[in-house]
Amino acid sequence: MLGPVAQWLERVSYKHEVDGSIPSRPTHQKKMTSRLNKLSGEKLRQKGERLREEEKYLEALKVLDEALIKCQEEKNYRTMVVVLKDRFLTWKHLFLHSNDRVYFILAQKDAECMLSICQEYNLKDKFHTSYFRLAEVAELLEDYESQVKYFKKALDTYKGFLSEKGNYRTHLGTALYRSGRKKEGKEIMLEGIKEIQRGAGELDSFFVHIWLSGVHMRLAELLRDDEPREAREHLEKAREIAKADPKLVIRRRQIEKLAKTLRT
Numbered sequence: 001m002l003g004p005v006a007q008w009l010e011r012v013s014y015k016h017e018v019d020g021s022i023p024s025r026p027t028h029q030k031k032m033t034s035r036l037n038k039l040s041g042e043k044l045r046q047k048g049e050r051l052r053e054e055e056k057y058l059e060a061l062k063v064l065d066e067a068l069i070k071c072q073e074e075k076n077y078r079t080m081v082v083v084l085k086d087r088f089l090t091w092k093h094l095f096l097h098s099n100d101r102v103y104f105i106l107a108q109k110d111a112e113c114m115l116s117i118c119q120e121y122n123l124k125d126k127f128h129t130s131y132f133r134l135a136e137v138a139e140l141l142e143d144y145e146s147q148v149k150y151f152k153k154a155l156d157t158y159k160g161f162l163s164e165k166g167n168y169r170t171h172l173g174t175a176l177y178r179s180g181r182k183k184e185g186k187e188i189m190l191e192g193i194k195e196i197q198r199g200a201g202e203l204d205s206f207f208v209h210i211w212l213s214g215v216h217m218r219l220a221e222l223l224r225d226d227e228p229r230e231a232r233e234h235l236e237k238a239r240e241i242a243k244a245d246p247k248l249v250i251r252r253r254q255i256e257k258l259a260k261t262l263r264t
Contacts, residue, residue, distance in 0.1 A: 041071035045083045052090050060090050077117055081126045084114045088133050095140070108137045127157040132168065135175070144179035151175055161202045166195025167211040174218050182226070189215060206247050213241040213251050217258055224262055235259060 039047070044067035051060035064087045071080035088110040095103035111133035118126045135150035151172035158165050169192030177185030193215055200208045216238035223231035238255050242248040 039070070041067050041074050041076050041079045041083070044070055045079060045086060048083070049086050052086060052093070055093075057090050057094055061087065064090065077121045078123055078126060081114050081117055081123060081130065084110045084117075085129055085133060088114070088136075092136065092140070104140060107140075111137050124157070125159045128154045128159065128168070131157065132171075135171065139175070144175050147175040148172065148179055162199030163196045163202055163208055163211065164199075166192045166197075166199060167215070168192070169195055170211070170215040170218070174215075174222070177222050182222075186219070186222075189219060206245065209241050209245045209248055210251065213238045213248065213255070216241070217255060220262065221258060231262065235262060 048060045048064035067083045088107050091103045091107035115130040118130050131150045131154035135147045138147035170189045173185045173188030216234040220231045220235035242251045
């Protein structure tokens, strides 16, 4: 079965073959494009981000493409890097849902573009997020040594909230654990949890809950064979955090899915 992007391309190719034209947009899409053209690059990015979080991935991609064009017009390269991050995450979700490697390649290239733009315009406050996405690419390839390298670079260049830096640290610990350095990895993950907790008052609790529940989930998964009792404890902590925050709908589903695998 063709993926959504391939289906669209197939329709375009057929239309072009029949009468040499590209299908025109329906009237309601033209009106939507007109409205989008009036928004700034950052406003378009925010709209695309919301659509992605609502799991409306193809709609998100259309808006994020508009955001890239607007950022180029505005010469707003900082926001452009964040738009590419949002687009990277969208491609990544599509890849994980479909296992179509085209989506992986698109995600990989957006991550590389992020770093290239940061280097071209010396965006020192955006290097860390670029390295973080490259680490995610390495994870998809199960290249944990490269992932460790990129997470270390992300931490070294990080500029921002202490709690988010703690989240970065937990991801470094996860990569170390998966690379075979289990003791060091676990220690760094636990250190990252403390860092997230120390900086918890700096920003919206939603992010803190996402990060804390996420690291406890990863600990539950990593420790399932070596330390099953502690793994169950971390799973329960993740469940408690997610249950206490009504906004963590997707996280609660993820936790229950993980719980089923731990029982097998």
